[in-house]
Amino acid sequence: MTSRFFRSAVGIGLLAVALIALPFVAALGGQAWVRILDFAILYIFLALGLNIVVGFAGLLDLGYIAFYAVGAYTWALLASPHFGLHLPIWVILPIGASLACLAGVVLGSPTLKLRGDYLAIVTLGFGEIVRIFLNNLNAPINITNGPQGITLIDPVAFGSFKFSGTTQIFGLALSGPQKYYYLLVTLAILVVVINLRLQHSRIGRAWQAIREDEVAAKAVGINTRNIKLLAFAMGASFGGIAGGIFSAMQGFVSPESFSLIESIMVLSMVVLGGMGHIPGVILGAVLLSILPEALRYGIGPLQTAVFGKMLVDPESLRMLAFGLALVLVMRFKPAGLWPSPTRQRELAEAKS
Amino acid sequence: MSEVLLEAKAVAKHFGGVQALREVSLSIRRGEIYGLIGPNGAGKTTFFNCMTGLYVPDGGGFVFAGAPLLADAPHRAAERGIARTFQNIRLFGNMTALENVMVGRHVRTGAGIFGAMFQNAATRAEEAAIRQKADDLLHYVRIEERADDLARNLSYGDQRRLEIARALATDPKLLCLDEPAAGMNATETAELRELIDGIRSDGTTVLLIEHDVKLVMGLCDRVAVLDYGALVIEDVPAVVQKDQRVIEAYLGA
Numbered sequence: 110m111t112s113r114f115f116r117s118a119v120g121i122g123l124l125a126v127a128l129i130a131l132p133f134v135a136a137l138g139g140q141a142w143v144r145i146l147d148f149a150i151l152y153i154f155l156a157l158g159l160n161i162v163v164g165f166a167g168l169l170d171l172g173y174i175a176f177y178a179v180g181a182y183t184w185a186l187l188a189s190p191h192f193g194l195h196l197p198i199w200v201i202l203p204i205g206a207s208l209a210c211l212a213g214v215v216l217g218s219p220t221l222k223l224r225g226d227y228l229a230i231v232t233l234g235f236g237e238i239v240r241i242f243l244n245n246l247n248a249p250i251n252i253t254n255g256p257q258g259i260t261l262i263d264p265v266a267f268g269s270f271k272f273s274g275t276t277q278i279f280g281l282a283l284s285g286p287q288k289y290y291y292l293l294v295t296l297a298i299l300v301v302v303i304n305l306r307l308q309h310s311r312i313g314r315a316w317q318a319i320r321e322d323e324v325a326a327k328a329v330g331i332n333t334r335n336i337k338l339l340a341f342a343m344g345a346s347f348g349g350i351a352g353g354i355f356s357a358m359q360g361f362v363s364p365e366s367f368s369l370i371e372s373i374m375v376l377s378m379v380v381l382g383g384m385g386h387i388p389g390v391i392l393g394a395v396l397l398s399i400l401p402e403a404l405r406y407g408i409g410p411l412q413t414a415v416f417g418k419m420l421v422d423p424e425s426l427r428m429l430a431f432g433l434a435l436v437l438v439m440r441f442k443p444a445g446l447w448p449s450p451t452r453q454r455e456l457a458e459a460k461s
Numbered sequence: 462m463s464e465v466l467l468e469a470k471a472v473a474k475h476f477g478g479v480q481a482l483r484e485v486s487l488s489i490r491r492g493e494i495y496g497l498i499g500p501n502g503a504g505k506t507t508f509f510n511c512m513t514g515l516y517v518p519d520g521g522g523f524v525f526a527g528a529p530l531l532a533d534a535p536h537r538a539a540e541r542g543i544a545r546t547f548q549n550i551r552l553f554g555n556m557t558a559l560e561n562v563m564v565g566r567h568v569r570t571g572a573g574i575f576g577a578m579f580q581n582a583a584t585r586a587e588e589a590a591i592r593q594k595a596d597d598l599l600h601y602v603r604i605e606e607r608a609d610d611l612a613r614n615l616s617y618g619d620q621r622r623l624e625i626a627r628a629l630a631t632d633p634k635l636l637c638l639d640e641p642a643a644g645m646n647a648t649e650t651a652e653l654r655e656l657i658d659g660i661r662s663d664g665t666t667v668l669l670i671e672h673d674v675k676l677v678m679g680l681c682d683r684v685a686v687l688d689y690g691a692l693v694i695e696d697v698p699a700v701v702q703k704d705q706r707v708i709e710a711y712l713g714a
Contacts, residue, residue: 328545331567
């Protein structure tokens, strides 16, 4: 008991040290890598939000990025010269999360009678509708500034402490992306804790029950409609918060950041990593956000070194490798790279 | 005799041209084991589904514990105190036996999202109580040693028991069992009989749909017979057994 406690304490300590040191290690390869790291954590955040909907409640949502867009645009409109508003983070993030939550309820209430593929199609449509709205809401009243997007968005700031630019702390120079990294890690840990707690709660069990057998879930008294809506609303709120941070970090948003491929990316992270299994989802998010970047930086120079010139555009090669990876994982590890022990057992039994 | 717990009033249901239920009226009294029998396709399960809110009846309705039951709200039926099992077992296959029963407590507990996120004292106490109750119920149906196994890996008889435990977890006033003895051998049936008898002695009224006529006649206080969606007779087993119409319905004379 004590030795186990000791071991997990050491494990957590090592993990903490690694998480603290990571942005400095990444900075050795340039600030671009710190930014990639930031985005990886932002994707963890998103993937964990979607995991509530897809992994826990078993609702296939292909329009998840719409909630991210709602959060991003909320931040962009409330903290930029576009409307001349510069509200503090305490005000914007809750508004962004609530609006995204509301969007989740608005999408969910008419559609949650649908199941599986049908729900996927409707949510896909919803995601596109939101993007097209953002694209066209510049006339007659200019709300979103259309395809040009919104620029000069305020960074995250607590009082006078800004997350953009370099600050000196205890003789250490912290760059903007490094500061965002620590903010994002803190938030991500919070989201992981919330996810874990939700999973092993009355609500989490109800989600799982609905995923397993909706009729039986109704028969034991679960109000399936409300509980599914709750999953949608929770997932959407997380998406909204992630969107706000994204907007502040980039300083710029435009509708093209919220295309269908983004929804599919986040869904792939959840599915590839291991649906419903939090460590798996984190792994999926890290792999799918860092590997393409690594390929982008690695393939170009590699080609010039081997062939003396660039043969294939790294960008298209990236999608090719991505597709191949998806096919391979689905073929050899259909439950994901790191599935929950239960799912693993399930598949092992199905095979035997 | 004791008070009426559930009253069906001229319940009718048709699927396309098939009249599955023809104005079925019957009443179940508090504390009894009530049998509902009839040949295949007589409308027993349809009656069940109407009662538990899975189907909306085309006519008539139910009064349960003094107030009408709303149609098309299965979760509300459970809330009111009607629990059921299914003819083709419907467990949450990839959850453990214990978790299955814990889900059954959903309707009698109240922790929400914020309780789950902040893990306040009330939520933790409730969670412990859920766990305790689920443990007790697994003991009650005598599958406590399978608590941590996935429901789908339980033997057929144990799955039936688990489904009953899950239904009991909702603290029902009326427990409806849809062919619980189907596919069981003589020993398992005898054990099931003992279990159902025990549930009744503990104060829960039982409605039993069953093909096993011997089980029904031996166990039930009163029996109703359905044939072609219509009620043939509702009486004590001794009378039902001798009724000419019942014999005809079963033998197809």
